Amino acid sequence: MGTGQCGCGGNVAIEQLADAQRRVLLWVMMINFATFAMMVAGSVGSGSSALLSGTLDNLGDALAYLVSLAVVRASPRAKAWAALFKSALIGVAAFAVFAQLLSRGMTPPPPLVGIMTAAALANLLANSVCLALLTPHRRDDVNMASVWECSRNDVAEGLGVLATAGLVYLTGSGYPDLIVGILLLILFSRSAFTVGRNAWIQMQGLPA
Ligand SMILES: [Zn+2]
Numbered sequence: 001m002g003t004g005q006c007g008c009g010g011n012v013a014i015e016q017l018a019d020a021q022r023r024v025l026l027w028v029m030m031i032n033f034a035t036f037a038m039m040v041a042g043s044v045g046s047g048s049s050a051l052l053s054g055t056l057d058n059l060g061d062a063l064a065y066l067v068s069l070a071v072v073r074a075s076p077r078a079k080a081w082a083a084l085f086k087s088a089l090i091g092v093a094a095f096a097v098f099a100q101l102l103s104r105g106m107t108p109p110p111p112l113v114g115i116m117t118a119a120a121l122a123n124l125l126a127n128s129v130c131l132a133l134l135t136p137h138r139r140d141d142v143n144m145a146s147v148w149e150c151s152r153n154d155v156a157e158g159l160g161v162l163a164t165a166g167l168v169y170l171t172g173s174g175y176p177d178l179i180v181g182i183l184l185l186i187l188f189s190r191s192a193f194t195v196g197r198n199a200w201i202q203m204q205g206l207p208a
């Protein structure tokens with residue numbers, strides 16, 4: 001954990017976690033998958049790029065927990081492959097977000113503020129619920145501390161997307177949404193790239 005820019009996207013050493021911690025991570029994973037689907041729908045409905053770029057983090061976090069939970073007892077090589085596969089999936093998603101950004105052009109129409117605000121609020125609520133679930137475990141060990149830190153960053157990101165909706169409302173312009181969309185895309189792509197590179201390097205050091 002903690003290799004990416006947002007502190008998210010690494011793999012948790014689940015075998016070192018207690019049952020209570022695993023249950024919490026299962027919930028956080030399901031909330032992130034649901035939020036991912038909701039945000040994609042919100043982005044399509046509103047035309048917001050910031051929302052779509054934000055979904056990369058929900059997808060990345062959900063996949064990170066899924067991979068961690070799924071390969072608990074797998075070999076180090078299988079774990080590295082799983083981490084690599086996860087990064088590749090996020091890479092494909094990032095490419096789709098990039099294509100959406102390009103398709104909107106240099107003078108993007110402002111997104112529909114009502115739908116964008118509703119999706120941004122739901123995202124912030126979901127991130128806050130995850131943070132509340134993780135907070136009792138934040139001092140358990142280094143694993144849970146980094147998951148908690150990731151979740152706290154997600155709440156900050158949620159506030160940022162909501163503020164972007166406010167800026168779109170105030171200015172009536174599509175630029176705040178475009179700029180935040182580009183920034184989040186860079187942030188989360190770098191995060192996924194770092195995790196993928198680390199998994200690749202790790203794999204080279206493993207016996208065949
Ligand atoms: Zn995150």
